[in-house]
Amino acid sequence: MIGKSASGQSGKAAPQTRIQRAKREAILEAGLTVFSEAGFRGATLDRIASEAGLSKPNLLYYYPSKEAIYEALLRGLLETWLDPLQAIDPMGEPVEELLGYVRRKLQMSRDFPRQSRLFANEIVQGAPRIMPVLEGELRGMVDRLAMVIEGWIAEGRLAPVDPRHLMFSVWSLTQHYADFDVQVRAVLNADDPYPGAETHLELLFRRLLTP
Amino acid sequence: MIGKSASGQSGKAAPQTRIQRAKREAILEAGLTVFSEAGFRGATLDRIASEAGLSKPNLLYYYPSKEAIYEALLRGLLETWLDPLQAIDPMGEPVEELLGYVRRKLQMSRDFPRQSRLFANEIVQGAPRIMPVLEGELRGMVDRLAMVIEGWIAEGRLAPVDPRHLMFSVWSLTQHYADFDVQVRAVLNADDPYPGAETHLELLFRRLLTP
DNA sequence: GTCTATACACGGATAGAC
DNA sequence: GTCTATCCGTGTATAGAC
Numbered sequence: 170m171i172g173k174s175a176s177g178q179s180g181k182a183a184p185q186t187r188i189q190r191a192k193r194e195a196i197l198e199a200g201l202t203v204f205s206e207a208g209f210r211g212a213t214l215d216r217i218a219s220e221a222g223l224s225k226p227n228l229l230y231y232y233p234s235k236e237a238i239y240e241a242l243l244r245g246l247l248e249t250w251l252d253p254l255q256a257i258d259p260m261g262e263p264v265e266e267l268l269g270y271v272r273r274k275l276q277m278s279r280d281f282p283r284q285s286r287l288f289a290n291e292i293v294q295g296a297p298r299i300m301p302v303l304e305g306e307l308r309g310m311v312d313r314l315a316m317v318i319e320g321w322i323a324e325g326r327l328a329p330v331d332p333r334h335l336m337f338s339v340w341s342l343t344q345h346y347a348d349f350d351v352q353v354r355a356v357l358n359a360d361d362p363y364p365g366a367e368t369h370l371e372l373l374f375r376r377l378l379t380p
Numbered sequence: 381m382i383g384k385s386a387s388g389q390s391g392k393a394a395p396q397t398r399i400q401r402a403k404r405e406a407i408l409e410a411g412l413t414v415f416s417e418a419g420f421r422g423a424t425l426d427r428i429a430s431e432a433g434l435s436k437p438n439l440l441y442y443y444p445s446k447e448a449i450y451e452a453l454l455r456g457l458l459e460t461w462l463d464p465l466q467a468i469d470p471m472g473e474p475v476e477e478l479l480g481y482v483r484r485k486l487q488m489s490r491d492f493p494r495q496s497r498l499f500a501n502e503i504v505q506g507a508p509r510i511m512p513v514l515e516g517e518l519r520g521m522v523d524r525l526a527m528v529i530e531g532w533i534a535e536g537r538l539a540p541v542d543p544r545h546l547m548f549s550v551w552s553l554t555q556h557y558a559d560f561d562v563q564v565r566a567v568l569n570a571d572d573p574y575p576g577a578e579t580h581l582e583l584l585f586r587r588l589l590t591p
Numbered sequence: 592g593t594c595t596a597t598a599c600a601c602g603g604a605t606a607g608a609c
Numbered sequence: 610g611t612c613t614a615t616c617c618g619t620g621t622a623t624a625g626a627c
Binding site for chain 1 (some may be wrong): 417418419420421422497500503504505506507511514515518519522539541542544545546548549551552553555556557559560562563564566567568569576577579580583587588
Protein backbone atom coordinates (compact mmCIF):
# COMPACT_ATOMS: atom_id res chain seq x y z
CA MET A 170 0.00 0.00 0.00
CA ILE A 171 1.01 3.58 -0.64
CA GLY A 172 1.08 6.77 1.32
CA LYS A 173 1.27 5.50 4.85
CA SER A 174 4.72 6.70 5.89
CA ALA A 175 6.05 10.15 5.06
CA SER A 176 9.64 9.17 4.23
CA GLY A 177 10.12 6.50 1.61
CA GLN A 178 13.32 5.24 3.17
CA SER A 179 12.03 2.14 4.99
CA GLY A 180 12.43 3.64 8.44
CA LYS A 181 15.89 2.29 9.10
CA ALA A 182 17.50 5.71 8.62
CA ALA A 183 20.76 4.15 7.41
CA PRO A 184 23.66 6.59 6.93
CA GLN A 185 23.30 6.73 3.09
CA THR A 186 26.46 7.87 1.32
CA ARG A 187 26.22 10.09 -1.76
CA ILE A 188 27.05 7.18 -4.00
CA GLN A 189 24.23 5.12 -2.56
CA ARG A 190 21.80 7.93 -3.08
CA ALA A 191 22.99 8.25 -6.65
CA LYS A 192 22.41 4.58 -7.37
CA ARG A 193 18.99 4.57 -5.79
CA GLU A 194 18.23 7.58 -7.94
CA ALA A 195 19.45 5.82 -11.08
CA ILE A 196 17.26 2.85 -10.27
CA LEU A 197 14.18 5.00 -9.86
CA GLU A 198 14.98 6.80 -13.08
CA ALA A 199 15.33 3.51 -14.95
CA GLY A 200 12.27 2.11 -13.25
CA LEU A 201 10.23 5.10 -14.33
CA THR A 202 11.20 4.53 -17.93
CA VAL A 203 10.49 0.83 -17.91
CA PHE A 204 7.34 0.78 -15.77
CA SER A 205 5.78 3.63 -17.74
CA GLU A 206 6.41 1.83 -21.02
CA ALA A 207 5.34 -1.63 -19.97
CA GLY A 208 3.20 -1.38 -16.85
CA PHE A 209 3.99 -3.22 -13.64
CA ARG A 210 3.77 -6.75 -14.96
CA GLY A 211 5.28 -5.94 -18.32
CA ALA A 212 8.38 -4.47 -16.73
CA THR A 213 11.30 -6.81 -15.95
CA LEU A 214 14.09 -6.40 -13.43
CA ASP A 215 16.49 -7.30 -16.20
CA ARG A 216 15.50 -4.26 -18.23
CA ILE A 217 15.48 -1.93 -15.26
CA ALA A 218 18.89 -3.15 -14.17
CA SER A 219 20.47 -2.80 -17.57
CA GLU A 220 18.86 0.61 -18.05
CA ALA A 221 20.34 1.68 -14.71
CA GLY A 222 23.72 0.18 -15.53
CA LEU A 223 23.59 -2.33 -12.69
CA SER A 224 23.47 -6.08 -12.35
CA LYS A 225 20.18 -7.58 -11.31
CA PRO A 226 21.33 -8.75 -7.86
CA ASN A 227 22.96 -5.40 -7.28
CA LEU A 228 19.70 -3.69 -8.04
CA LEU A 229 17.99 -5.94 -5.54
CA TYR A 230 20.56 -4.93 -2.97
CA TYR A 231 19.24 -1.37 -3.11
CA TYR A 232 15.56 -2.21 -3.42
CA PRO A 233 14.39 -5.50 -1.99
CA SER A 234 11.85 -6.24 -4.69
CA LYS A 235 10.20 -5.12 -7.91
CA GLU A 236 7.23 -4.00 -5.85
CA ALA A 237 9.46 -1.80 -3.71
CA ILE A 238 10.77 0.11 -6.73
CA TYR A 239 7.29 0.55 -8.12
CA GLU A 240 5.84 1.79 -4.85
CA ALA A 241 8.72 4.20 -4.33
CA LEU A 242 7.94 5.63 -7.77
CA LEU A 243 4.22 5.99 -7.08
CA ARG A 244 4.92 7.69 -3.78
CA GLY A 245 7.31 10.17 -5.37
CA LEU A 246 4.87 10.76 -8.19
CA LEU A 247 2.03 11.89 -5.98
CA GLU A 248 3.81 14.87 -4.52
CA THR A 249 4.70 16.50 -7.82
CA TRP A 250 1.42 15.41 -9.30
CA LEU A 251 -0.91 17.01 -6.79
CA ASP A 252 1.27 20.08 -6.44
CA PRO A 253 -0.30 22.21 -9.20
CA LEU A 254 -3.68 21.63 -7.59
CA GLN A 255 -2.44 23.15 -4.34
CA ALA A 256 -1.15 26.15 -6.25
CA ILE A 257 -4.65 27.35 -7.10
CA ASP A 258 -5.26 30.52 -5.08
CA PRO A 259 -8.80 30.97 -3.70
CA MET A 260 -8.10 34.70 -3.52
CA GLY A 261 -7.07 35.03 -7.16
CA GLU A 262 -9.08 35.81 -10.26
CA PRO A 263 -11.14 32.62 -10.91
CA VAL A 264 -10.78 32.17 -14.67
CA GLU A 265 -7.08 33.00 -14.60
CA GLU A 266 -6.41 30.71 -11.65
CA LEU A 267 -8.02 27.78 -13.42
CA LEU A 268 -6.35 28.56 -16.73
CA GLY A 269 -3.04 28.67 -14.90
CA TYR A 270 -3.78 25.23 -13.53
CA VAL A 271 -4.53 23.93 -17.01
CA ARG A 272 -1.29 25.39 -18.32
CA ARG A 273 0.80 23.87 -15.55
CA LYS A 274 -0.87 20.52 -16.02
CA LEU A 275 -0.24 20.57 -19.76
CA GLN A 276 3.36 21.50 -19.16
CA MET A 277 3.71 18.52 -16.87
CA SER A 278 2.46 16.27 -19.65
CA ARG A 279 5.11 17.67 -21.94
CA ASP A 280 7.94 17.64 -19.40
CA PHE A 281 7.12 14.44 -17.51
CA PRO A 282 5.26 12.15 -19.91
CA ARG A 283 6.63 9.02 -18.26
CA GLN A 284 5.13 9.99 -14.92
CA SER A 285 1.79 10.57 -16.58
CA ARG A 286 1.88 7.19 -18.29
CA LEU A 287 2.95 5.43 -15.12
CA PHE A 288 -0.06 6.89 -13.40
CA ALA A 289 -2.34 6.04 -16.33
CA ASN A 290 -1.16 2.45 -16.34
CA GLU A 291 -1.90 2.14 -12.64
CA ILE A 292 -5.39 3.64 -12.91
CA VAL A 293 -6.53 1.87 -16.07
CA GLN A 294 -5.68 -1.42 -14.46
CA GLY A 295 -7.88 -0.65 -11.48
CA ALA A 296 -5.44 1.27 -9.25
CA PRO A 297 -4.60 -1.82 -7.20
CA ARG A 298 -1.93 -0.02 -5.19
CA ILE A 299 -2.85 3.63 -5.25
CA MET A 300 -6.55 3.42 -4.51
CA PRO A 301 -6.23 4.51 -0.85
CA VAL A 302 -4.63 7.77 -1.94
CA LEU A 303 -7.40 8.43 -4.45
CA GLU A 304 -10.09 7.96 -1.85
CA GLY A 305 -8.15 9.85 0.79
CA GLU A 306 -5.88 12.74 -0.12
CA LEU A 307 -7.08 13.25 -3.67
CA ARG A 308 -10.75 13.27 -2.80
CA GLY A 309 -10.08 15.62 0.09
CA MET A 310 -8.22 18.08 -2.11
CA VAL A 311 -10.89 17.97 -4.77
CA ASP A 312 -13.62 18.50 -2.19
CA ARG A 313 -11.88 21.58 -0.86
CA LEU A 314 -11.34 22.99 -4.34
CA ALA A 315 -14.95 22.26 -5.23
CA MET A 316 -16.09 24.52 -2.44
CA VAL A 317 -13.84 27.31 -3.67
CA ILE A 318 -15.20 26.93 -7.19
CA GLU A 319 -18.78 26.92 -5.99
CA GLY A 320 -18.03 30.11 -4.11
CA TRP A 321 -16.70 31.71 -7.28
CA ILE A 322 -19.79 30.67 -9.19
CA ALA A 323 -22.09 32.02 -6.48
CA GLU A 324 -20.29 35.35 -6.73
CA GLY A 325 -20.86 35.32 -10.48
CA ARG A 326 -17.15 35.39 -11.23
CA LEU A 327 -17.22 32.01 -12.99
CA ALA A 328 -19.72 30.39 -15.33
CA PRO A 329 -21.73 27.64 -13.62
CA VAL A 330 -20.01 24.28 -13.97
CA ASP A 331 -19.90 21.07 -11.98
CA PRO A 332 -16.59 21.49 -10.11
CA ARG A 333 -15.66 17.82 -10.02
CA HIS A 334 -16.42 17.15 -13.65
CA LEU A 335 -14.44 20.27 -14.41
CA MET A 336 -11.46 18.66 -12.68
CA PHE A 337 -11.92 15.48 -14.70
CA SER A 338 -11.95 17.58 -17.85
CA VAL A 339 -8.69 19.29 -16.95
CA TRP A 340 -7.01 16.02 -16.10
CA SER A 341 -8.18 14.09 -19.13
CA LEU A 342 -7.54 16.84 -21.65
CA THR A 343 -4.03 17.60 -20.47
CA GLN A 344 -2.85 14.09 -19.69
CA HIS A 345 -4.20 12.84 -23.00
CA TYR A 346 -1.24 14.46 -24.73
CA ALA A 347 1.18 12.38 -22.67
CA ASP A 348 -0.77 9.13 -22.33
CA PHE A 349 -2.03 8.90 -25.91
CA ASP A 350 1.06 10.53 -27.33
CA VAL A 351 1.58 7.97 -30.08
CA GLN A 352 -2.00 8.34 -31.28
CA VAL A 353 -1.81 12.11 -31.24
CA ARG A 354 1.37 12.09 -33.28
CA ALA A 355 0.00 9.50 -35.68
CA VAL A 356 -3.11 11.56 -36.38
CA LEU A 357 -1.37 14.92 -36.58
CA ASN A 358 1.53 13.50 -38.54
CA ALA A 359 3.58 16.15 -36.77
CA ASP A 360 6.34 16.23 -34.23
CA ASP A 361 5.34 18.60 -31.45
CA PRO A 362 1.61 18.71 -30.70
CA TYR A 363 2.00 20.99 -27.69
CA PRO A 364 1.87 24.46 -29.22
CA GLY A 365 -1.44 23.57 -30.86
CA ALA A 366 -2.67 21.89 -27.71
CA GLU A 367 -1.98 24.90 -25.54
CA THR A 368 -3.85 27.25 -27.84
CA HIS A 369 -6.76 24.86 -28.11
CA LEU A 370 -7.11 24.22 -24.40
CA GLU A 371 -6.82 27.91 -23.55
CA LEU A 372 -9.67 28.61 -25.96
CA LEU A 373 -11.75 25.72 -24.68
CA PHE A 374 -11.51 26.57 -21.01
CA ARG A 375 -11.85 30.31 -21.51
CA ARG A 376 -15.11 29.72 -23.35
CA LEU A 377 -16.34 27.28 -20.75
CA LEU A 378 -15.45 29.28 -17.68
CA THR A 379 -15.99 32.93 -18.58
CA PRO A 380 -19.30 33.99 -17.02
CA MET B 381 0.13 -6.71 -37.25
CA ILE B 382 -3.48 -5.61 -37.47
CA GLY B 383 -5.88 -4.68 -40.19
CA LYS B 384 -4.41 -6.40 -43.20
CA SER B 385 -7.09 -9.00 -43.94
CA ALA B 386 -10.77 -8.21 -43.90
CA SER B 387 -11.97 -11.44 -42.31
CA GLY B 388 -10.38 -12.46 -39.05
CA GLN B 389 -10.74 -16.14 -39.77
CA SER B 390 -7.18 -16.97 -40.87
CA GLY B 391 -8.14 -17.62 -44.49
CA LYS B 392 -8.80 -21.32 -44.11
CA ALA B 393 -12.57 -20.84 -44.40
CA ALA B 394 -13.28 -23.93 -42.30
CA PRO B 395 -16.96 -24.97 -42.12
CA GLN B 396 -17.47 -23.58 -38.57
CA THR B 397 -20.39 -25.19 -36.76
CA ARG B 398 -22.59 -23.08 -34.47
CA ILE B 399 -20.94 -24.59 -31.42
CA GLN B 400 -17.51 -23.65 -32.64
CA ARG B 401 -18.61 -20.10 -33.27
CA ALA B 402 -20.09 -19.98 -29.79
CA LYS B 403 -16.84 -21.09 -28.18
CA ARG B 404 -14.75 -18.68 -30.18
CA GLU B 405 -17.18 -16.02 -29.07
CA ALA B 406 -16.87 -17.05 -25.42
CA ILE B 407 -13.10 -16.90 -25.69
CA LEU B 408 -13.17 -13.40 -27.12
CA GLU B 409 -15.59 -12.31 -24.43
CA ALA B 410 -13.35 -13.71 -21.70
CA GLY B 411 -10.27 -12.30 -23.38
CA LEU B 412 -11.82 -8.86 -23.47
CA THR B 413 -12.44 -8.97 -19.75
CA VAL B 414 -8.99 -10.20 -18.85
CA PHE B 415 -6.90 -8.18 -21.33
CA SER B 416 -8.75 -4.97 -20.47
CA GLU B 417 -8.11 -5.47 -16.78
CA ALA B 418 -4.51 -6.56 -16.96
CA GLY B 419 -3.06 -5.51 -20.30
CA PHE B 420 -1.45 -7.93 -22.73
CA ARG B 421 1.37 -9.13 -20.53
CA GLY B 422 -0.65 -9.08 -17.36
CA ALA B 423 -3.28 -11.37 -18.83
CA THR B 424 -2.80 -15.12 -18.51
CA LEU B 425 -4.25 -17.92 -20.57
CA ASP B 426 -5.26 -19.61 -17.32
CA ARG B 427 -7.55 -16.75 -16.39
CA ILE B 428 -8.98 -16.41 -19.88
CA ALA B 429 -9.64 -20.13 -20.08
CA SER B 430 -11.33 -20.34 -16.70
CA GLU B 431 -13.36 -17.21 -17.46
CA ALA B 432 -14.51 -18.81 -20.70
CA GLY B 433 -15.21 -22.15 -19.00
CA LEU B 434 -12.62 -24.02 -21.06
CA SER B 435 -9.42 -25.87 -20.34
CA LYS B 436 -6.25 -24.15 -21.40
CA PRO B 437 -5.33 -26.60 -24.17
CA ASN B 438 -8.88 -26.49 -25.42
CA LEU B 439 -8.66 -22.72 -25.63
CA LEU B 440 -5.47 -23.07 -27.66
CA TYR B 441 -7.29 -25.38 -30.00
CA TYR B 442 -9.54 -22.51 -31.04
CA TYR B 443 -6.93 -19.78 -31.03
CA PRO B 444 -3.34 -20.81 -31.65
CA SER B 445 -1.80 -18.34 -29.23
CA LYS B 446 -2.36 -15.55 -26.74
CA GLU B 447 -1.35 -13.10 -29.45
CA ALA B 448 -4.03 -14.46 -31.75
CA ILE B 449 -6.79 -13.79 -29.23
CA TYR B 450 -5.49 -10.32 -28.54
CA GLU B 451 -5.24 -9.39 -32.20
CA ALA B 452 -8.70 -10.72 -32.93
CA LEU B 453 -10.01 -8.45 -30.19
CA LEU B 454 -8.20 -5.39 -31.48
CA ARG B 455 -9.48 -6.03 -34.98
CA GLY B 456 -13.05 -6.36 -33.79
CA LEU B 457 -12.67 -3.30 -31.61
CA LEU B 458 -11.77 -0.99 -34.44
CA GLU B 459 -14.97 -1.39 -36.36
CA THR B 460 -17.30 -0.45 -33.53
CA TRP B 461 -14.86 2.12 -32.32
CA LEU B 462 -14.58 4.15 -35.49
CA ASP B 463 -18.24 3.75 -36.32
CA PRO B 464 -19.61 6.83 -34.50
CA LEU B 465 -17.09 8.95 -36.39
CA GLN B 466 -18.54 7.78 -39.69
CA ALA B 467 -22.00 8.69 -38.50
CA ILE B 468 -21.24 12.42 -38.53
CA ASP B 469 -23.25 13.92 -41.39
CA PRO B 470 -21.54 16.71 -43.35
CA MET B 471 -25.00 17.89 -44.43
CA GLY B 472 -26.36 18.18 -40.88
CA GLU B 473 -26.37 21.07 -38.45
CA PRO B 474 -22.73 21.40 -37.29
CA VAL B 475 -23.11 21.89 -33.54
CA GLU B 476 -25.76 19.19 -33.26
CA GLU B 477 -23.78 16.73 -35.36
CA LEU B 478 -20.74 17.13 -33.14
CA LEU B 479 -22.78 17.00 -29.94
CA GLY B 480 -24.36 13.81 -31.21
CA TYR B 481 -20.91 12.38 -31.72
CA VAL B 482 -19.93 13.31 -28.17
CA ARG B 483 -23.08 11.69 -26.82
CA ARG B 484 -22.54 8.47 -28.75
CA LYS B 485 -18.93 8.34 -27.66
CA LEU B 486 -19.86 8.84 -24.01
CA GLN B 487 -22.48 6.15 -24.29
CA MET B 488 -19.84 3.79 -25.63
CA SER B 489 -17.72 4.47 -22.57
CA ARG B 490 -20.64 3.56 -20.37
CA ASP B 491 -21.76 0.52 -22.35
CA PHE B 492 -18.38 -0.85 -23.42
CA PRO B 493 -15.84 0.19 -20.80
CA ARG B 494 -13.74 -2.91 -21.32
CA GLN B 495 -13.22 -2.07 -24.98
CA SER B 496 -12.16 1.43 -24.04
CA ARG B 497 -9.67 0.16 -21.50
CA LEU B 498 -8.31 -2.44 -23.87
CA PHE B 499 -7.63 0.32 -26.36
CA ALA B 500 -6.16 2.58 -23.68
CA ASN B 501 -3.80 -0.15 -22.52
CA GLU B 502 -2.60 -0.67 -26.07
CA ILE B 503 -1.99 3.02 -26.75
CA VAL B 504 -0.41 3.95 -23.41
CA GLN B 505 2.12 1.23 -23.94
CA GLY B 506 3.11 2.61 -27.31
CA ALA B 507 0.55 0.94 -29.59
CA PRO B 508 2.98 -1.84 -30.57
CA ARG B 509 0.33 -3.71 -32.56
CA ILE B 510 -2.18 -1.15 -33.64
CA MET B 511 0.08 1.63 -34.85
CA PRO B 512 -0.45 0.91 -38.58
CA VAL B 513 -4.18 1.47 -38.18
CA LEU B 514 -3.63 4.77 -36.39
CA GLU B 515 -1.39 6.07 -39.13
CA GLY B 516 -3.63 4.70 -41.86
CA GLU B 517 -7.38 4.47 -41.44
CA LEU B 518 -7.69 6.66 -38.35
CA ARG B 519 -5.60 9.49 -39.75
CA GLY B 520 -7.50 9.28 -43.02
CA MET B 521 -10.86 9.53 -41.33
CA VAL B 522 -9.74 12.42 -39.16
CA ASP B 523 -8.33 14.25 -42.16
CA ARG B 524 -11.63 13.96 -44.00
CA LEU B 525 -13.61 15.12 -40.98
CA ALA B 526 -11.20 18.00 -40.45
CA MET B 527 -12.07 19.30 -43.91
CA VAL B 528 -15.77 19.12 -43.14
CA ILE B 529 -15.26 21.01 -39.91
CA GLU B 530 -13.15 23.65 -41.58
CA GLY B 531 -15.92 24.09 -44.11
CA TRP B 532 -18.45 24.61 -41.32
CA ILE B 533 -16.21 27.17 -39.68
CA ALA B 534 -15.69 29.03 -42.96
CA GLU B 535 -19.46 29.22 -43.34
CA GLY B 536 -19.70 30.69 -39.85
CA ARG B 537 -21.84 27.83 -38.60
CA LEU B 538 -19.28 26.72 -36.04
CA ALA B 539 -16.93 28.62 -33.75
CA PRO B 540 -13.33 28.50 -34.94
CA VAL B 541 -11.49 25.52 -33.45
CA ASP B 542 -8.58 23.34 -34.48
CA PRO B 543 -10.43 20.31 -35.87
CA ARG B 544 -7.87 17.71 -34.84
CA HIS B 545 -7.42 18.98 -31.31
CA LEU B 546 -11.21 19.07 -31.13
CA MET B 547 -11.21 15.36 -31.91
CA PHE B 548 -8.61 14.71 -29.21
CA SER B 549 -10.81 16.60 -26.78
CA VAL B 550 -13.85 14.49 -27.60
CA TRP B 551 -11.90 11.28 -27.29
CA SER B 552 -10.12 12.12 -24.05
CA LEU B 553 -13.14 13.61 -22.30
CA THR B 554 -15.48 10.74 -23.10
CA GLN B 555 -13.06 7.83 -22.73
CA HIS B 556 -11.81 9.23 -19.45
CA TYR B 557 -15.00 8.03 -17.78
CA ALA B 558 -14.27 4.46 -18.83
CA ASP B 559 -10.48 4.40 -18.57
CA PHE B 560 -10.14 6.29 -15.30
CA ASP B 561 -13.36 4.91 -13.92
CA VAL B 562 -11.93 3.97 -10.52
CA GLN B 563 -10.48 7.42 -10.02
CA VAL B 564 -13.72 9.11 -11.05
CA ARG B 565 -15.70 7.01 -8.62
CA ALA B 566 -13.17 7.52 -5.83
CA VAL B 567 -13.32 11.29 -6.20
CA LEU B 568 -17.07 11.53 -6.64
CA ASN B 569 -17.74 8.96 -3.95
CA ALA B 570 -20.78 8.08 -6.04
CA ASP B 571 -21.94 5.16 -8.09
CA ASP B 572 -22.95 6.37 -11.52
CA PRO B 573 -20.95 9.32 -12.82
CA TYR B 574 -22.60 9.32 -16.23
CA PRO B 575 -25.65 11.53 -15.73
CA GLY B 576 -23.37 14.28 -14.43
CA ALA B 577 -20.85 13.63 -17.16
CA GLU B 578 -23.40 13.96 -19.94
CA THR B 579 -24.70 17.27 -18.65
CA HIS B 580 -21.19 18.60 -18.18
CA LEU B 581 -19.91 17.57 -21.60
CA GLU B 582 -23.00 18.90 -23.34
CA LEU B 583 -22.43 22.26 -21.67
CA LEU B 584 -18.72 22.24 -22.41
CA PHE B 585 -19.02 21.47 -26.10
CA ARG B 586 -22.00 23.72 -26.67
CA ARG B 587 -20.04 26.62 -25.24
CA LEU B 588 -16.97 25.74 -27.25
CA LEU B 589 -18.65 25.17 -30.58
CA THR B 590 -21.52 27.64 -30.78
CA PRO B 591 -20.40 30.48 -33.03
C1' DG C 592 -12.51 -31.97 -29.87
C1' DT C 593 -11.19 -32.31 -25.26
C1' DC C 594 -8.51 -33.86 -21.70
C1' DT C 595 -3.89 -34.91 -18.59
C1' DA C 596 0.70 -34.48 -18.47
C1' DT C 597 4.59 -32.11 -19.53
C1' DA C 598 8.25 -29.53 -22.05
C1' DC C 599 10.48 -25.26 -21.90
C1' DA C 600 11.47 -20.33 -21.32
C1' DC C 601 11.30 -16.38 -18.60
C1' DG C 602 11.60 -13.69 -14.63
C1' DG C 603 11.90 -12.63 -9.57
C1' DA C 604 14.61 -13.55 -5.98
C1' DT C 605 18.49 -15.85 -3.14
C1' DA C 606 23.16 -18.09 -2.01
C1' DG C 607 27.54 -17.46 -1.42
C1' DA C 608 32.23 -16.27 -3.21
C1' DC C 609 35.03 -12.24 -3.57
C1' DG D 610 28.79 -3.87 -2.20
C1' DT D 611 29.08 -6.42 -6.19
C1' DC D 612 29.45 -10.34 -8.75
C1' DT D 613 28.26 -15.50 -10.73
C1' DA D 614 25.47 -19.16 -10.31
C1' DT D 615 21.26 -20.95 -9.38
C1' DC D 616 16.69 -21.92 -7.41
C1' DC D 617 11.91 -22.04 -8.30
C1' DG D 618 7.41 -20.37 -9.43
C1' DT D 619 4.63 -19.02 -13.23
C1' DG D 620 2.99 -19.11 -17.81
C1' DT D 621 2.89 -20.28 -22.88
C1' DA D 622 2.55 -23.88 -25.61
C1' DT D 623 2.73 -28.91 -27.12
C1' DA D 624 2.37 -34.17 -26.98
C1' DG D 625 -0.40 -37.67 -27.01
C1' DA D 626 -4.16 -40.50 -24.92
C1' DC D 627 -9.12 -40.80 -25.24
